[in-house]
Amino acid sequence: MQDKISPRSRQILEAIIEDYIVTAEPIGSRTITRRHDLSLSPATVRNVMADLEDLGFLSSPHTSAGRVPTDKAYRFYVDSILELRKVAREEREEIRRHCSLTGKDIGEVLKETSRLLSSISHYTGIVLAPRFTTTVFRQVEFVKLGGRRVLAILIAENGLVQNRIIETDEEIHREDLVRMANYLNELLGGLSIAQVKQKLREEMESAKTQYDLLMARALKLSQETFAAEDSEVFIEGQANILDQPEFTDVTKMKEIFRAFEERHQLVGLLDRCLEAPGVHVFIGTESRLSPMSDLSLITSTYVSGKNTLGVLGVIGPTRMGYAKVIPIVDYTAKLVSKLLEMK
Amino acid sequence: MQDKISPRSRQILEAIIEDYIVTAEPIGSRTITRRHDLSLSPATVRNVMADLEDLGFLSSPHTSAGRVPTDKAYRFYVDSILELRKVAREEREEIRRHCSLTGKDIGEVLKETSRLLSSISHYTGIVLAPRFTTTVFRQVEFVKLGGRRVLAILIAENGLVQNRIIETDEEIHREDLVRMANYLNELLGGLSIAQVKQKLREEMESAKTQYDLLMARALKLSQETFAAEDSEVFIEGQANILDQPEFTDVTKMKEIFRAFEERHQLVGLLDRCLEAPGVHVFIGTESRLSPMSDLSLITSTYVSGKNTLGVLGVIGPTRMGYAKVIPIVDYTAKLVSKLLEMK
DNA sequence: GATTAGCACTCAGGAATGTTGAGTGCTAAT
DNA sequence: ATTAGCACTCAACATTCCTGAGTGCTAATC
Numbered sequence A, B: 001m002q003d004k005i006s007p008r009s010r011q012i013l014e015a016i017i018e019d020y021i022v023t024a025e026p027i028g029s030r031t032i033t034r035r036h037d038l039s040l041s042p043a044t045v046r047n048v049m050a051d052l053e054d055l056g057f058l059s060s061p062h063t064s065a066g067r068v069p070t071d072k073a074y075r076f077y078v079d080s081i082l083e084l085r086k087v088a089r090e091e092r093e094e095i096r097r098h099c100s101l102t103g104k105d106i107g108e109v110l111k112e113t114s115r116l117l118s119s120i121s122h123y124t125g126i127v128l129a130p131r132f133t134t135t136v137f138r139q140v141e142f143v144k145l146g147g148r149r150v151l152a153i154l155i156a157e158n159g160l161v162q163n164r165i166i167e168t169d170e171e172i173h174r175e176d177l178v179r180m181a182n183y184l185n186e187l188l189g190g191l192s193i194a195q196v197k198q199k200l201r202e203e204m205e206s207a208k209t210q211y212d213l214l215m216a217r218a219l220k221l222s223q224e225t226f227a228a229e230d231s232e233v234f235i236e237g238q239a240n241i242l243d244q245p246e247f248t249d250v251t252k253m254k255e256i257f258r259a260f261e262e263r264h265q266l267v268g269l270l271d272r273c274l275e276a277p278g279v280h281v282f283i284g285t286e287s288r289l290s291p292m293s294d295l296s297l298i299t300s301t302y303v304s305g306k307n308t309l310g311v312l313g314v315i316g317p318t319r320m321g322y323a324k325v326i327p328i329v330d331y332t333a334k335l336v337s338k339l340l341e342m343k
Numbered sequence C: 001g002a003t004t005a006g007c008a009c010t011c012a013g014g015a016a017t018g019t020t021g022a023g024t025g026c027t028a029a030t
Numbered sequence D: 001a002t003t004a005g006c007a008c009t010c011a012a013c014a015t016t017c018c019t020g021a022g023t024g025c026t027a028a029t030c
Helices: A007-023 A029-035 A042-054 A071-081 A089-098 A106-121 A174-188 A193-205 A213-227 A250-262 A264-275 A322-340 B007-023 B029-035 B042-054 B071-081 B089-098 B106-121 B174-188 B193-205 B213-227 B238-243 B250-262 B264-275 B322-340
Strands: A124-128 A137-144 A149-156 A161-167 A233-236 A279-283 A295-304 A307-317 B124-128 B137-144 B149-156 B161-167 B233-236 B279-283 B295-304 B307-317
Touching: A007 A029, A007 A042, A007 A071, A029 A042, A071 A279, A071 A322, A089 A106, A089 A322, A106 A124, A106 A233, A106 A307, A106 A322, A124 A264, A137 A174, A137 A213, A137 B137, A149 A213, A149 B149, A161 A213, A161 B161, A174 A193, A174 A213, A193 A213, A233 A264, A250 A264, A250 B238, A264 A279, A264 A295, A264 A307, A279 A322, A295 A322, A307 A322, B007 B029, B007 B042, B007 B071, B029 B042, B071 B279, B071 B322, B089 B106, B089 B322, B106 B124, B106 B233, B106 B307, B106 B322, B124 B238, B124 B264, B137 B174, B137 B213, B149 B213, B161 B213, B174 B193, B174 B213, B193 B213, B233 B264, B238 B250, B238 B307, B250 B264, B264 B279, B264 B295, B264 B307, B279 B322, B295 B322, B307 B322
Parallel strands: none
Antiparallel strands: A124 A233, A124 A307, A137 A149, A149 A161, A279 A295, A295 A307, B124 B233, B124 B307, B137 B149, B149 B161, B279 B295, B295 B307
């Protein structure tokens, strides 16, 4: 793929992409010359456009329509053409204003962040919450509910909290629950959740616990407690997608909304972003998810210290305002990182 | 409104409604006679239909189309005609299978319930979670995070848990946090949240706390902790709405999806259901919410003992399978009640 | 008096047709 | 290398016509 492109072609491609981003309509050669003062005749532009089509940057919906940028064109645009705008002052302020911790739990904060991303970009906001399973364990608390039910509250070093209801084999006394919690906190405090699981396995097999019924029970209970896999995603502003003219087609919409509901495909995608810090851009089919074939995803990781916590971003049509949205995602991620920084 | 309706009219109305529920298309006089063996000629049926239209039970989209039931017709149908089906055995089993507590927190359970309702009804499931603010307080736990941040964990008698991050004016020592929690648990345990708030106000004004800085701080902290109002709603299976033929119109869709996102209108509606236990049916405009004008909502309250905890239900087109869905909602609510029963 | 056959009328929706305009590719002149 | 000119294409829109399911009304029938 030698995409050696003359400056003029580049300029025309840029014009087409940027026009298309605002109008959502196929762009013709005359339109271009009218809107952008290139001092070129439509005919010339036509020739260039034909070349760009051969190179795979443009495609025409039908013979006599204008042309539309392909995913490849957007990719080229994002990589080589686009100049990122600074985040506008009002937007910075809006982001700042919405980023506060106090009085909320982390989930709420992230949900609001997702909503913020959607409202500021006019697309759809998405946030992958930190996984409890990647944190450092701090303490567990058992609360006796009615009958054989126990409420387990898990607290991580970074302030994440999970709680589970567990049905035990037999009733456990309140005081015993406290003792069990103390024992477990002693044993497990400061370990990563992976280590916790490992340790639990070891301890259960170790001989000494055989003697102490309570300990054995505690281990069993906590193993249930730590069993669940978690991955929480907040997708807000889904309705914004409906504003996009390209999605008047109901069947396409349906597929997208189903994907938003099922989540797991998206979680997989976001997981990939988790691996490398910073901004990621998936354009159309690049995500390899069929419901996303007409959508782009811009993400950035948010961190605490050097730990990557999660991913946040914006989903919009491939025809998205990259120049504006990329900086917004980037800025928001940094702010959320700062917010969650737990010195 | 003297809806004195002859048995024959009633029968015809029923036929129209039930046909319309499955076909979603205006029903004509001939269609009726063909599909339901009424031993009446189309002409007679036409006369009856004209009467029903005069009474406000039917309306015609245009002169030469068939007729469509009005909200009033559905209301009459639900109140006087319909015979509730038993919940089919497979459905009962499916509901049972999905209702389990263990290893999850209450939020997850309710979210799954909402998903269940949607998948079983093929419409949209909705669940209003119990409000923390209506529960009996059990204990609070403070965990020191970095700097001046404190994580407060509130536990209610019924197993509900809330956690908040609070930014304090000055750093508080770990041991002090423990002492504060003990003090507060002593002071507040067993009170309803409303009482808790009241008590906090009183204590803060009471003279004796003036002497004890720690106590004063504890009160301040907990007041922030108890400040938030909460109302969580789980709406699942939104995409199912897109399957309904009447919603190919995108603008209508948009309005509905926005309402699903904003929630507060729906919360208001569900709150009304909270007031009286049992099944509620809102048909079309009865909900007085404009986005719901073509939708019906069937809800039931779920309880623990004699406390109403929350509301769950199904949202579908007014042309909904009432006879099937009402029993499902009812049954599910009862099962969830049983599940959350904390003896 | 209730029912029904018959008839003239209505109207959405689909097919057939025409028109328009923004677009194209190609060729020859600049 | 650029551009003017021209013949061609085709979606989108408008117009027209046709069909069929539906209606309301009246007069005949049970």
